[in-house]
Amino acid sequence: MSSKCTPLTFSKLSFGYDSQRPILQGLNGAFGEKGIHLIIGKNGVGKSTMLRVLAGLMEPLEGVVKIGDQPIQCMSQVERAQQISFVHSLPPKTSELSVAEVLALVSEDEEKNRGALRSFGEVDWWNQSLHTLSDGQAQRVMFTRVMLQNTEWTILDEPTAFLDVPSKMAFWKELGIASVNGKGFIIATHDYAELSEHVNLASVHLIDESHWMEIDLASNPRLWHRQMG
Amino acid sequence: MSLSRASLMGGGILLTLFLSHLIWGSVSIPWLEGLMGEVNISQDHMTILFDVRLPRALIALSTGMGLSCCGLMLQTWLGNPLAGPSVLGVTSGAGMGVALVVLAGVGSVWWGTTLAAFVGSTLTLAMVFGVSHRFRGMASLLIFGLMLNYVLGALITVLQSEADPDSLQQFVFWGMGTFGQATFNVSIILFFVILVCMLIVWKMRKDLDIWTLGPLTAKSMGVNELTLRRQVVLLTGMMTGLLTAICGPVAFLGLATPHVVKLLFGGRSHRELIPLTAITGGILALLADWGVKGVFFMDSGWPLNAVLSLIGGPMVVWVLIKNSKMSAA
Numbered sequence: 001m002s003s004k005c006t007p008l009t010f011s012k013l014s015f016g017y018d019s020q021r022p023i024l025q026g027l028n029g030a031f032g033e034k035g036i037h038l039i040i041g042k043n044g045v046g047k048s049t050m051l052r053v054l055a056g057l058m059e060p061l062e063g064v065v066k067i068g069d070q071p072i073q074c075m076s077q078v079e080r081a082q083q084i085s086f087v088h089s090l091p092p093k094t095s096e097l098s099v100a101e102v103l104a105l106v107s108e109d110e111e112k113n114r115g116a117l118r119s120f121g122e123v124d125w126w127n128q129s130l131h132t133l134s135d136g137q138a139q140r141v142m143f144t145r146v147m148l149q150n151t152e153w154t155i156l157d158e159p160t161a162f163l164d165v166p167s168k169m170a171f172w173k174e175l176g177i178a179s180v181n182g183k184g185f186i187i188a189t190h191d192y193a194e195l196s197e198h199v200n201l202a203s204v205h206l207i208d209e210s211h212w213m214e215i216d217l218a219s220n221p222r223l224w225h226r227q228m229g
Numbered sequence: 230m231s232l233s234r235a236s237l238m239g240g241g242i243l244l245t246l247f248l249s250h251l252i253w254g255s256v257s258i259p260w261l262e263g264l265m266g267e268v269n270i271s272q273d274h275m276t277i278l279f280d281v282r283l284p285r286a287l288i289a290l291s292t293g294m295g296l297s298c299c300g301l302m303l304q305t306w307l308g309n310p311l312a313g314p315s316v317l318g319v320t321s322g323a324g325m326g327v328a329l330v331v332l333a334g335v336g337s338v339w340w341g342t343t344l345a346a347f348v349g350s351t352l353t354l355a356m357v358f359g360v361s362h363r364f365r366g367m368a369s370l371l372i373f374g375l376m377l378n379y380v381l382g383a384l385i386t387v388l389q390s391e392a393d394p395d396s397l398q399q400f401v402f403w404g405m406g407t408f409g410q411a412t413f414n415v416s417i418i419l420f421f422v423i424l425v426c427m428l429i430v431w432k433m434r435k436d437l438d439i440w441t442l443g444p445l446t447a448k449s450m451g452v453n454e455l456t457l458r459r460q461v462v463l464l465t466g467m468m469t470g471l472l473t474a475i476c477g478p479v480a481f482l483g484l485a486t487p488h489v490v491k492l493l494f495g496g497r498s499h500r501e502l503i504p505l506t507a508i509t510g511g512i513l514a515l516l517a518d519w520g521v522k523g524v525f526f527m528d529s530g531w532p533l534n535a536v537l538s539l540i541g542g543p544m545v546v547w548v549l550i551k552n553s554k555m556s557a558a
Binding site: 052055057076077078080081082084085086087088092094095096097098101102105106129130142145149 | 308435439441443445446448449450451452453454491497498
């Protein structure tokens with residue numbers, strides 16, 4: 001496996017729901033290395049919208065997102081799903097599929113699927129339907145799903161909101177292992193202060209009404225929120 | 230129960246019911262004595278078999294399979310257990326098409342009404358899907374469908390008030406719903422068209438499974454939203470339109486069958502749901518047609534939509550109670 005990631009870059013990016021009033025505009029940036037990249041910012045500044053644009057799930061109003069030199073808007077859905085995957089902050093609790101069936105959608109090797117699910121914590125609900133699980137359990141199924149989808153880049157929107165403490169620890173540990181193996185993660189989270197003590201971060205970016213700026217990792221994480229203005 | 234056992238059992242029941250419709254009817258045909266060579270099966274009896282009973286059983290089977298698959302697709306696509314072709318106004322859209330052709334007297338050849346019904350149902354469904362993202366929650370979209378039903382119903386009433394008595398009678402009769410109005414050729418064509426549509430639905434099974442995880446997750450897993458939506462609209466419009474043109478607006482089958490399947494077999498992935506829904510839909514339609522023919526109550530039967538509503542109404546209430554229990558838990 002390569003130790004370098006294909007960089008994910010964006011230029012002149014504007015996004016939002018109304019072309020007259022974009023949430024943010026003219027953003028340029030790059031995630032150049034493998035590892036865990038955090039995006040932090042206040043509620044409602046547009047973190048979720050930006051992540052959806054970066055994941056190719058929403059068209060930007062202007063600008064382009066590229067993996068390597070390939071714009072993701074030009075890829076087919078299937079091609080994109082092989083390069084970039086996404087985990088929503090709310091786990092899908094509507095599905096009646098069993099855990100086994102959900103994971104079989106991305107990988108047919110049941111032993112491997114069970115092992116992957118177990119790495120996020122012990123399970124005795126393998127054959128249970130997704131809508132009978134707790135939010136935290138369902139979210140662990142989604143983590144396992146993206147790991148099995150095995151894309152170079154994974155985008156996660158406040159992924160740990162519903163997790164108990166042991167599941168959170170297991171989650172960050174798995175992300176750490178995967179990032180050593182050449183995967184890149186872009187994560188919106190509010191847990192940055194606690195996180196920066198346990199996890200090696202590749203970068204932290206702050207987003208607010210008018211800015212997209214990189215934060216110095218050497219500075220004190222407990223003060224990062226001050227920079228949110 | 231495993232998928233193969235359930236399909237085998239369901240298939241057996243389906244075949245038995247299908248044959249029962251061929252064997253028994255208002256005219257008793259001496260099959261057994263015929264087979265023993267004691268009497269001759271007359272030409273009239275063969276006419277009854279091939280021009281009355283076989284088309285009717287085939288139409289019932291096609292309608293049961295087709296509408297139930299439409300219901301399953303709509304419920305999956307909208308993530309809404311109460312969706313179905315008759316709930317969302319698709320059936321009324323088809324009815325509008327038929328009303329325009331029959332009542333406006335443009336002509337009443339079967340392919341004319343069929344085409345009009347197809348156009349009507351597809352347009353209605355495209356409209357429902359077009360506005361579906363504006364509604365939050367399950368109730369609003371269903372109420373939109375209900376309103377669409379009212380508006381289309383009102384337009385049809387206006388057309389009826391302007392129509393001449395003959396075409397009015399034809400239209401009212403069509404509106405009660407029946408499996409018994411098709412010729413041999415039409416029933417064979419319809420049966421194969423529905424089979425082909427269902428094969429296409431079968432090919433979509435993985436995308437439909439992924440779609441249950443929600444639009445964002447599904448797209449990130451490689452499902453093309455636009456393609457899937459077009460397939461659902463066209464297939465549902467096609468099947469509902471064709472079937473409605475020939476049988477009239479058939480109530481509840483599409484809505485209720487997927488729930489019967491989930492209750493009986495606990496099927497969850499579309500690999501199980503599609504075949505089981507088709508089989509169960511066929512069984513329900515053929516059973517309902519026995520109610521229409523009147524074996525259960527000895528004398529003459531009831532209109533198809535009355536029978537189906539008597540089964541389907543309580544069914545929907547049951548789904549509502551089950552779902553509210555689930556969300557309360």
